[in-house]
Amino acid sequence: MPEKVHTKFGDQAGQSVAQSTVNTSSYKSSSQYAKVAGKSNDLKRSRDGNPKATANTKPDQPPTNTPNTKKQRTNFEPHGRPNATSLPATTARTQKNSGHLGQQRSSLGKGTTQAGHTQKSKSTNANIQRALKKTAQELEELRKNLPIWSKKADIRWALRNNDVLLLNGETGSGKSTQTPQFLYNEPWCKKQTVKITNEEGREEDVSVGGMIAITEPRRVAAITLARRVAMEMGSYLGKEKTPGSVGYSVRFDSVTPLGMKIKFVTEGMLLQEMLRDPHLRQYSAVIVDEIHERSVDVDLIAGFLRQLVHGSKKGRGGIPLKVVIMSATMDLGGLETFFAKPGFHFKYKPGKNHGQDLFGVLDHLKSKNAQGDSGSGSSPSSSPGSGSTEAYSSWEGISSSDESDSKDKEKTPITNGSRVKDITGDSPSMEDIKESRIGLFDGDVAESGVAVEYVEGRQHDVKVWYETKPSADYLHNVLQTILRLHISEPLPGDILAFLTGQEEIETLQAQLEQYASQLTKAVPRMKIMPLYGSLSAQAQQEVFEKVKETRTRKVVLATNIAETSVTVSGVRFVIDCGKSKVKQYRPRLGMESLLAKPISKTSAIQRAGRAGREAPGKCYRIYTPEDFARLEADQLPEILRSDVVEAVLKMKARGVDDVLSFPLMDSPDVVAMEKALVQLHSMGAIDDHGTLTETGKNISAFPLPAAFGRVLVAAAESDCVLEAIDVISCLTTDSEIFIQAKSEADQESIEEHRKDLQHRQGDILTYLNTMQRYAAENSNRNDWCKKRLVSVRAMKMALAIRKQLRQICHKQKLLAEMPPQDPQPVDPISEERAEVVIKSFLKAFAIKTAVLGPDGAYYTSVGRNIIAIHPSSVMFGKKVEAIMFLDHVFTAKSYAKKVSFIQANWIVGALGI
Numbered sequence: 001m002p003e004k005v006h007t008k009f010g011d012q013a014g015q016s017v018a019q020s021t022v023n024t025s026s027y028k029s030s031s032q033y034a035k036v037a038g039k040s041n042d043l044k045r046s047r048d049g050n051p052k053a054t055a056n057t058k059p060d061q062p063p064t065n066t067p068n069t070k071k072q073r074t075n076f077e078p079h080g081r082p083n084a085t086s087l088p089a090t091t092a093r094t095q096k097n098s099g100h101l102g103q104q105r106s107s108l109g110k111g112t113t114q115a116g117h118t119q120k121s122k123s124t125n126a127n128i129q130r131a132l133k134k135t136a137q138e139l140e141e142l143r144k145n146l147p148i149w150s151k152k153a154d155i156r157w158a159l160r161n162n163d164v165l166l167l168n169g170e171t172g173s174g175k176s177t178q179t180p181q182f183l184y185n186e187p188w189c190k191k192q193t194v195k196i197t198n199e200e201g202r203e204e205d206v207s208v209g210g211m212i213a214i215t216e217p218r219r220v221a222a223i224t225l226a227r228r229v230a231m232e233m234g235s236y237l238g239k240e241k242t243p244g245s246v247g248y249s250v251r252f253d254s255v256t257p258l259g260m261k262i263k264f265v266t267e268g269m270l271l272q273e274m275l276r277d278p279h280l281r282q283y284s285a286v287i288v289d290e291i292h293e294r295s296v297d298v299d300l301i302a303g304f305l306r307q308l309v310h311g312s313k314k315g316r317g318g319i320p321l322k323v324v325i326m327s328a329t330m331d332l333g334g335l336e337t338f339f340a341k342p343g344f345h346f347k348y349k350p351g352k353n354h355g356q357d358l359f360g361v362l363d364h365l366k367s368k369n370a371q372g373d374s375g376s377g378s379s380p381s382s383s384p385g386s387g388s389t390e391a392y393s394s395w396e397g398i399s400s401s402d403e404s405d406s407k408d409k410e411k412t413p414i415t416n417g418s419r420v421k422d423i424t425g426d427s428p429s430m431e432d433i434k435e436s437r438i439g440l441f442d443g444d445v446a447e448s449g450v451a452v453e454y455v456e457g458r459q460h461d462v463k464v465w466y467e468t469k470p471s472a473d474y475l476h477n478v479l480q481t482i483l484r485l486h487i488s489e490p491l492p493g494d495i496l497a498f499l500t501g502q503e504e505i506e507t508l509q510a511q512l513e514q515y516a517s518q519l520t521k522a523v524p525r526m527k528i529m530p531l532y533g534s535l536s537a538q539a540q541q542e543v544f545e546k547v548k549e550t551r552t553r554k555v556v557l558a559t560n561i562a563e564t565s566v567t568v569s570g571v572r573f574v575i576d577c578g579k580s581k582v583k584q585y586r587p588r589l590g591m592e593s594l595l596a597k598p599i600s601k602t603s604a605i606q607r608a609g610r611a612g613r614e615a616p617g618k619c620y621r622i623y624t625p626e627d628f629a630r631l632e633a634d635q636l637p638e639i640l641r642s643d644v645v646e647a648v649l650k651m652k653a654r655g656v657d658d659v660l661s662f663p664l665m666d667s668p669d670v671v672a673m674e675k676a677l678v679q680l681h682s683m684g685a686i687d688d689h690g691t692l693t694e695t696g697k698n699i700s701a702f703p704l705p706a707a708f709g710r711v712l713v714a715a716a717e718s719d720c721v722l723e724a725i726d727v728i729s730c731l732t733t734d735s736e737i738f739i740q741a742k743s744e745a746d747q748e749s750i751e752e753h754r755k756d757l758q759h760r761q762g763d764i765l766t767y768l769n770t771m772q773r774y775a776a777e778n779s780n781r782n783d784w785c786k787k788r789l790v791s792v793r794a795m796k797m798a799l800a801i802r803k804q805l806r807q808i809c810h811k812q813k814l815l816a817e818m819p820p821q822d823p824q825p826v827d828p829i830s831e832e833r834a835e836v837v838i839k840s841f842l843k844a845f846a847i848k849t850a851v852l853g854p855d856g857a858y859y860t861s862v863g864r865n866i867i868a869i870h871p872s873s874v875m876f877g878k879k880v881e882a883i884m885f886l887d888h889v890f891t892a893k894s895y896a897k898k899v900s901f902i903q904a905n906w907i908v909g910a911l912g913i
């Protein structure tokens with residue numbers, strides 16, 4: 001084992017010497033060190049070999065001691081401590097009030113003198129600042145217990161010496177919340193004014209850097225992490241342009257305080273920013289979190305970042321962009337080779353990364369196991385996964401002998417399942433990964449240009465339990481597990497159950513609520529809270545808060561939106577059904593559908609990681625160890641299973657001429673790329689030479705899927721852009737605007753309530769009616785919504801999106817002038833105009849059409865597959881000659897959602913056949 005040398009350096013960049021833990025294996029020889037010191041930003045090694053600031057850096061604050069985690073853990077009090085949503089009472093009050101800072105200021109003005117006003121608002125501000133600081137101080141104690149805390153200096157050191165850092169740390173080790181805080185004060189993170197040569201060939205001064213962007217796969221993670229980090233930094237995060245260090249930007253919602261240093265963004269938003277600012281001049285660093293999720297967007301971001309790191313830096317005035325790639329579970333070999341300096345070759349094959357054991361980690365494990373060294377001392381045959389997969393044959397810590405474990409078993413007679421000691425046993429251990437990589441450097445100047453840091457350990461253990469027998473009805477088992485946990489486990493201890501989608505969640509919620517109503521007084525109450533993507537942002541945020549009611553257990557029923565990055569407060573028990581819905585391109589249908597499929601091992605590890613964030617936890621996998629062993633190690637990257645049109649359009653918009661040679665970790669096959677180019681050509685987004693057209697530019701400028709961008713461009717040509725915006729605003733909210741019926745009786749009453757909105761020609765015109773009438777309402781819009789069982793929150797969001805889309809269309813000259821302010825009188829749409837609107841949608845959705853067959857079933861135009869109209873559509877049960885649908889789901893059968901009536905002969909023209 002490499003010897004460890006403990007060294008420390010500054011907490012604040014440029015502020016002298018503190019200490020850190022440096023792995024001596026990183027420092028091959030003193031001559032190597034000398035080379036490093038020469039290159040690094042004003043850092044020299046002190047006599048004992050530690051990194052040290054030179055004279056031009058300021059004296060440091062006292063050294064940060066590496067925390068004695070064990071000791072602190074013993075003293076750790078998990079209950080009643082502050083978190084993102086439960087502040088100490090004073091702080092909570094002040095944060096709440098501070099959200100209305102502006103209102104407070106204006107109301108204070110009444111009846112007071114200007115001086116009195118200023119005085120009062122000054123003291124309010126001072127109170128807020130004090131409360132924020134107090135919370136931050138309290139949270140700092142918790143932060144110091146995180147495993148990543150002791151790696152602070154290593155991480156800083158690695159980035160002072162390299163432009164790219166791969167940070168591999170277990171779930172809950174503190175990557176997402178701490179890494180940006182370790183870096184924002186680094187010397188390379190200062191805003192600088194530099195000279196660049198602009199497109200006209202003239203020199204100009206521009207600012208570069210000063211901010212760190214951190215990408216998250218989902219908006220809910222971006223928002224909750226921004227809130228948490230703002231609290232940890234004692235910074236205000238409000239809607240107004242007040243000063244603050246932390247902000248976030250997600251689609252149709254952003255909070256960007258003045259002087260912001262750390263910005264949490266969704267991957268899509270960073271890509272949008274790259275369209276406007278290809279050199280990412282605002283940023284000194286981009287941190288890509290949860291890279292293992294491998295969405296199309298994150299793959300594109302990785303490709304663009306690689307170009308920025310290794311390409312010309314002229315656009316940034318020569319200032320490098322630092323890149324940090326993070327995940328608990330990542331294909332290190334592939335990423336290291338992907339980001340390595342051009343010409344530095346491992347076993348990497350461009351575009352063929354997924355599933356490759358590029359560093360031979362698995363070979364290493366195999367040989368280790370062959371020598372009888374399982375690393376745990378337990379016999380491989382007692383492992384839940386033994387013999388089933390070579391890759392994961394090193395599971396550790398399997399034991400049922402220790403005392404606390406047997407108590408657990410008695411206390412929780414949920415399954416007779418075997419269990420592994422903690423979730424690190426699910427995958428090759430950090431040691432295994434590290435050992436297999438000896439010879440490459442952690443930290444200092446890496447030959448490949450890519451530094452690698454490992455954060456070992458997590459704050460609290462998570463025990464994993466399995467089913468003993470496979471079950472055909474996992475939903476039933478999830479229900480039983482929740483009920484048994486609720487009855488047998490003492491409070492506190494909330495439950496988070498992973499299910500595949502909204503329908504399943506609603507079914508289980510109804511069942512659980514029925515059981516909950518029958519519980520005796522002796523048993524705590526249950527509060528069932530759904531969490532899925534189309535739920536309103538506010539409803540999603542409520543899930544993250546601590547339950548206010550006493551003697552109540554929160555039971556969160558979530559899709560995989562809660563799988564990574566997030567901390568759901570209070571959760572000690574995770575139930576994993578082993579499946580999730582994934583988007584998959586189905587060439588036979590010529591479209592993407594959502595399919596429920598087994599998750600990957602990586603997802604299972606992430607799900608388990610949601611327990612044990614505030615205290616030790618347990619994860620119940622509703623499948624057997626053998627099922628687990630059969631799971632794929634990682635999910636297939638989205639780019640390899642989806643329609644690549646969006647990806648190709650984004651590349652084109654970002655100036656990539658030759659998309660076939662764009663650096664991708666995994667390239668879709670050439671045929672799929674070529675098909676996407678043909679589709680973009682038929683949309684008019686690229687011309688015969690493959691160059692992005694004005695239409696293409698317009699489409700890619702919208703923060704919308706390409707198809708909706710295409711609709712807007714088509715609508716502009718037919719002069720119905722306002723109507724198209726009204727429809728698209730309703731379709732792109734976070735949550736469904738129409739509250740769904742839970743029973744047939746409900747459905748009837750809904751139809752009665754929405755009579756004035758429903759259009760016989762289908763859902764598109766129903767959405768149009770809804771937005772037009774809502775915007776025209778001049779008395780009480782909330783009452784208007786309630787009467788029609790329309791979501792108040794979703795409509796508010798739709799109205800905000802409508803405003804933004806109108807502005808973009810105006811700016812892009814798709815809309816000649818901005819329409820007058822609401823409310824405006826509205827007339828029912830004429831037949832002719834309705835046809836024009838539907839035809840605008842058809843321009844982008846021609847492949848999502850179906851014609852009525854002689855047997856009364858609908859057959860898709862592409863692929864001739866049977867498809868049924870989903871019960872949520874106003875067209876449900878209707879037989880018309882042809883339909884167009886905007887969504888497709890595959891559950892018990894193939895369903896068309898958001899359906900409109902069309903004439904069959906329109907399809908021919910729209911498909912160009």
Ligand SMILES: Nc1ncnc2c1ncn2[C@@H]1O[C@H](COP(=O)(O)OP(=O)(O)OP(=O)(O)O)[C@@H](O)[C@H]1O
Binds near residue numbers: 170
């Ligand atoms: N919103 C929050 N409320 C309460 N505690 C939080 C919150 N966010 C983070 N924490 C605490 O900070 C710890 C570290 O969280 P962080 O998200 O930084 O870890 P991570 O290593 O990025 O984990 P993952 O890979 O699972 O996203 C959590 O385990 C939890 O104890």
